[in-house]
Amino acid sequence: MKLYGAPMPAPNPRRVRMFLVEKGIDLPETRIDMIKREHKSEEFRAKNSLGQIPTLELDDGEAISETVAICRYFEEIKPEPSLFGRTAIEKARVDMWVRRMEFVLMTPVGNYWRHFHPYTAALLTQYKDFGESNIQAYANAQKWLDRELETKPFIAGEAYSMADICAQSTVDFATWIGLPIDPEHKNLTAWHARVSARPSASA
Amino acid sequence: MKLYGAPMPAPNPRRVRMFLVEKGIDLPETRIDMIKREHKSEEFRAKNSLGQIPTLELDDGEAISETVAICRYFEEIKPEPSLFGRTAIEKARVDMWVRRMEFVLMTPVGNYWRHFHPYTAALLTQYKDFGESNIQAYANAQKWLDRELETKPFIAGEAYSMADICAQSTVDFATWIGLPIDPEHKNLTAWHARVSARPSASA
Numbered sequence: 001m002k003l004y005g006a007p008m009p010a011p012n013p014r015r016v017r018m019f020l021v022e023k024g025i026d027l028p029e030t031r032i033d034m035i036k037r038e039h040k041s042e043e044f045r046a047k048n049s050l051g052q053i054p055t056l057e058l059d060d061g062e063a064i065s066e067t068v069a070i071c072r073y074f075e076e077i078k079p080e081p082s083l084f085g086r087t088a089i090e091k092a093r094v095d096m097w098v099r100r101m102e103f104v105l106m107t108p109v110g111n112y113w114r115h116f117h118p119y120t121a122a123l124l125t126q127y128k129d130f131g132e133s134n135i136q137a138y139a140n141a142q143k144w145l146d147r148e149l150e151t152k153p154f155i156a157g158e159a160y161s162m163a164d165i166c167a168q169s170t171v172d173f174a175t176w177i178g179l180p181i182d183p184e185h186k187n188l189t190a191w192h193a194r195v196s197a198r199p200s201a202s203a
Numbered sequence: 204m205k206l207y208g209a210p211m212p213a214p215n216p217r218r219v220r221m222f223l224v225e226k227g228i229d230l231p232e233t234r235i236d237m238i239k240r241e242h243k244s245e246e247f248r249a250k251n252s253l254g255q256i257p258t259l260e261l262d263d264g265e266a267i268s269e270t271v272a273i274c275r276y277f278e279e280i281k282p283e284p285s286l287f288g289r290t291a292i293e294k295a296r297v298d299m300w301v302r303r304m305e306f307v308l309m310t311p312v313g314n315y316w317r318h319f320h321p322y323t324a325a326l327l328t329q330y331k332d333f334g335e336s337n338i339q340a341y342a343n344a345q346k347w348l349d350r351e352l353e354t355k356p357f358i359a360g361e362a363y364s365m366a367d368i369c370a371q372s373t374v375d376f377a378t379w380i381g382l383p384i385d386p387e388h389k390n391l392t393a394w395h396a397r398v399s400a401r402p403s404a405s406a
Contacts, residue, residue, distance in 0.1 A: 049347065088279030093267065095269065099269040
């Protein structure tokens with residue numbers, strides 16, 4: 001098995017690295033040089049036609065892409081500790097929260113990065129007004145999540161899960177690009193301290 | 204169990220309806236009046252704090268939202284016919300394609316609808332330049348998907364899956380809002396005819 005990725009703070013490859021630490025799976029990342037655009041090369045596109053990382057290449061040559069799908073594969077081959085839930089309701093709950101973290105939390109951060117941040121301005125066409133509007137969308141998402149965390153220690157409930165990995169990598173990336181956690185959000189801040197104390201945080 | 208939804212062509216509630224037909228599960232939809240903004244009412248927000256449909260309310264009162272999480276719950280309680288895959292690699296493959304359909308195919312359609320379509324212009328602040336740019340993004344996505352379908356009958360491979368439901372509901376919604384399939388894309392067109400011939404297509 002070969003895992004193609006890139007160093008942090010890119011959130012998607014980091015999610016897989018964090019997941020592997022939580023699972024106790026030792027699989028070093030094969031680094032893709034994104035500056036040299038290796039992920040857009042013909043050779044890499046044969047593994048992932050979208051030219052994206054992370055991508056997991058299995059021993060028979062089949063390649064799986066999409067962060068959560070890759071992590072789900074590891075969950076299947078090594079079920080414990082469970083990060084996607086064990087029962088029907090646990091699985092549905094974790095999947096719901098993974099998706100909420102992606103659609104509600106990560107989407108505005110991604111849009112801000114893609115359409116407003118100076119780093120990407122040099123690389124791609126930006127729609128700045130739209131990009132800027134995502135600052136408020138992310139603030140709203142933080143406020144909502146802070147309230148949700150009032151009654152539970154982790155994103156999907158009592159147990160740490162893939163949803164925490166998705167949320168933590170998003171929040172850390174957002175901080176890095178200039179959108180920190182609003183310190184008024186006590187529950188969100190406490191949750192972030194809780195997940196940041198885990199060994200996976202340094203992945 | 205109570206399934207909250209709304210009539211087509213809204214793609215997310217339709218996905219759950221299609222999934223239930225494919226599974227042979229008889230669960231009528233409890234219709235939410237979106238014009239009256241029932242989904243944003245305090246009563247409904249107690250079930251889903253984001254005020255979104257579909258939402259599945261279980262007999263113990265717990266509510267699951269997010270289309271794919273709801274379908275995954277049904278897959279767990281009634282595994283056959285499998286729509287998310289049976290083995291580790293099948294599950295990873297389906298999840299990868301579900302996500303690709305959401306992120307690559309649905310995102311530009313959703314952005315176009317949200318930021319360019321006259322219907323939403325009356326309801327929300329639009330960033331029209333950004334919205335319009337998604338026409339090209341969706342055209343690129345169609346082209347990519349057409350090529351991917353050159354060698355397989357269904358989105359995730361040989362078997363019909365949740366990824367087909369996600370793709371079909373996206374393509375049909377896109378057509379409805381003015382972004383039809385480019386007839387030059389023969390594989391995509393043939394795939395669409397194939398999935399449209401299934402009983403679930405009328406859900």
